[in-house]
Amino acid sequence: xxxxxxxxxxxxxxxxxxxxxxxxxxxxxxxxxxxxxxxxxxxxxxxxxxxxxxxxxxxxxxxxxxxxxxxxxxxxxxxxxxxxxxxxxxxxxxxxxxxxxxxxxxxxxxxxxxxxxxxxxxxxxxxxxxxxxxxxxxxxxxxxxxxxxxxxxxxxxxxxxxxxxxxxxxxxxxxxxxxxxxxxxxxxxxxxxxxxxxxxxxxxxxxxxxxxxxxxxxxxxxxxxxxxxxxxxxxxxxxxxxxxxxxxxxxxxxxxxxxxxxxxxxxxxxxxxxxxxxxxxxxxxxxxxxxxxxxxxxxxxxxxxxxxxxxxxxxxxxxxxxxx
Amino acid sequence: xxxxxxxxxxxxxxxxxxxxxxxxxxxxxxxxxxxxxxxxxxxxxxxxxxxxxxxxxxxxxxxxxxxxxxxxxxxxxxxxxxxxxxxxxxxxxxxxxxxxxxxxxxxxxxxxxxxxxxxxxxxxxxxxxxxxxxxxxxxxxxxxxxxxxxxxxxxxxxxxxxxxxxxxxxxxxxxxxxxxxxxxxxxxxxxxxxxxxxxxxxxxxxxxxxxxxxxxxxxxxxxxxxxxxxxxxxxxxxxxxxxxxxxxxxxxxxxxxxxxxxxxxxxxxxxxxxxxxxxxxxxxxxxxxxxxxxxxxxx
Numbered sequence: 176x177x178x179x180x181x182x183x184x185x186x187x188x189x190x191x192x193x194x195x196x197x198x199x200x201x202x203x204x205x206x207x208x209x210x211x212x213x214x215x216x217x218x219x220x221x222x223x224x225x226x227x228x229x230x231x232x233x234x235x236x237x238x239x240x241x242x243x244x245x246x247x248x249x250x251x252x253x254x255x256x257x258x259x260x261x262x263x264x265x266x267x268x269x270x271x272x273x274x275x276x277x278x279x280x281x282x283x284x285x286x287x288x289x290x291x292x293x294x295x296x297x298x299x300x301x302x303x304x305x306x307x308x309x310x311x312x313x314x315x316x317x318x319x320x321x322x323x324x325x326x327x328x329x330x331x332x333x334x335x336x337x338x339x340x341x342x343x344x345x346x347x348x349x350x351x352x353x354x355x356x357x358x359x360x361x362x363x364x365x366x367x368x369x370x371x372x373x374x375x376x377x378x379x380x381x382x383x384x385x386x387x388x389x390x391x392x393x394x395x396x397x398x399x400x401x402x403x404x405x406x407x408x409x410x411x412x413x414x415x416x417x418x419x420x421x422x423x424x425x426x427x428x429x430x431x432x433x434x435x436x437x438x439x440x441x442x443x444x445x446x447x448x449x450x451x452x453x454x455x456x457x458x459x460x461x462x463x464x465x466x467x468x469x470x471x472x473x474x475x476x477x478x479x480x481x482x483x484x485x486x487x488x489x490x491x492x493x494x495x496x497x498x499x
Numbered sequence: 500x501x502x503x504x505x506x507x508x509x510x511x512x513x514x515x516x517x518x519x520x521x522x523x524x525x526x527x528x529x530x531x532x533x534x535x536x537x538x539x540x541x542x543x544x545x546x547x548x549x550x551x552x553x554x555x556x557x558x559x560x561x562x563x564x565x566x567x568x569x570x571x572x573x574x575x576x577x578x579x580x581x582x583x584x585x586x587x588x589x590x591x592x593x594x595x596x597x598x599x600x601x602x603x604x605x606x607x608x609x610x611x612x613x614x615x616x617x618x619x620x621x622x623x624x625x626x627x628x629x630x631x632x633x634x635x636x637x638x639x640x641x642x643x644x645x646x647x648x649x650x651x652x653x654x655x656x657x658x659x660x661x662x663x664x665x666x667x668x669x670x671x672x673x674x675x676x677x678x679x680x681x682x683x684x685x686x687x688x689x690x691x692x693x694x695x696x697x698x699x700x701x702x703x704x705x706x707x708x709x710x711x712x713x714x715x716x717x718x719x720x721x722x723x724x725x726x727x728x729x730x731x732x733x734x735x736x737x738x739x740x741x742x743x744x745x746x747x748x749x750x751x752x753x754x755x756x757x758x759x760x761x762x763x764x765x766x767x768x769x770x771x772x773x774x775x776x777x778x779x780x781x782x783x784x785x786x787x788x789x790x791x792x793x794x795x796x797x798x
Contacts, residue, residue, distance in 0.1 A: 201653040315725065315779055317729045317775075318733065319736045320752065320771045323771065324771070327768070331759065338760060430641075431645075434641075437737070438644065438733055438737065441737055453739070456651070456652050456739060461652075464652045475640065
């Protein structure tokens, strides 16, 4: 167990390192570092001074070592626009994105599993077929378009829900959260639903496939023969088996939910990391871009690692030693 | 095989394929829509009521007219106009051109590169395979939108950069599919026979191995075109895609976004519908192609 974990950690470390190289090369070799790292408002003399100050006249490997050293100390440069450390800016916006992403994951579980169970138990009924047909839309509709339609219907036409922003927030652990107030929840409902749609479809399909596969297994027949109620068979015996792939996929999809929050946050003007990165790209605030990319890479690798761990905990058939 | 094939006609693989494909009316409908959309995009200059890029034809006084309104010189705007006084119908037809061009173009380039690498990985094995597949795994562990954002953040906007970004996002899926198919095929006798004939390696790869790996690649290709169109629209909506001078559907939708809150829905709504219809139609075709071309699903 420990040696496996250690190996995974070392592997993860190498991926992070590889990504720093890619980001570094992207910003410093493909793009023009002077233009990227120095404010466009600077004049010639300022530029020359900045080139020396930033060490851009040094050999490339030395620049990379400096970049890595800074990153290790949490220093990823200062934002041109906000004149604040880029990393701090991102961390400030992170709670907003996180609460949106977590709500979306919860929504996809709360809606996806019951719908999937129903469609799996009655695959040929009309509601079951409708659920499956609807799930195709969940996959193929562009997120931003669904978001716009939600705004058009529920905010503009019906006027039920607020269209943009986070609404009223309340403090917890020194961070403002929307989910603690009624107004905040109302603001969160549409973006979270928008973000969750693809995942609802995914969870639904996985659940349905799992139910259909497991209902014909011997252990289900045996449980029935023992005289257990259908509810107990479904929710205790079958559920245990279909939850494993669902947990894996939901866990892995958490990363892409955070990535897709970029789109949803832009549509609903939700002040999270995603909105920040789009604004930063549009004004070429490169230190923030680099910081965001590094942050996301780190997040993704952490998520992959946690899902792997969870998987081995949930499924006793998967022995860590066999996963060389 | 299936009873749908008439006994009198000679059964060729192509006829069998056509008969099986047309057994699903939903997929046939999708194909019809795809063909119509493609024709619209190709023939845009001759079909569109107005050239939306020709400033001489635009009148700012016609801005934000509701669908069905008429301009001063008698042109009817069936789908309304945008803030510049452009006819939305013409804008959509021209937008389809950009969206389809970028989507199909980058999906095809990605297909060529990805399939070649996947074939090479399966055929040569060893270090080449490890290197290529590691790269594929790394690429696929990050969501498409993020990889595209990374690339555009470094390179900047523009049609070519968007195509490059989509290509870099999509090649990995082709590579994985091609490798999977080629691993199965390369153990077959005809490959052995070709090897015994001492055919040049490129010929073996591209004339013998590749054609037999085509079915899954065609299925993936169809779905990837829909994905490419969606990704382009999303990037353009975020303002990172095509420039304002060549508006794709995504950019048209983004342009109308600010007017949506004041109830002028048509500027965003109709380009969105066009986008939606295109994507859903391609997906329907792709979904059914998978059923027809996958031998494991055959009864």
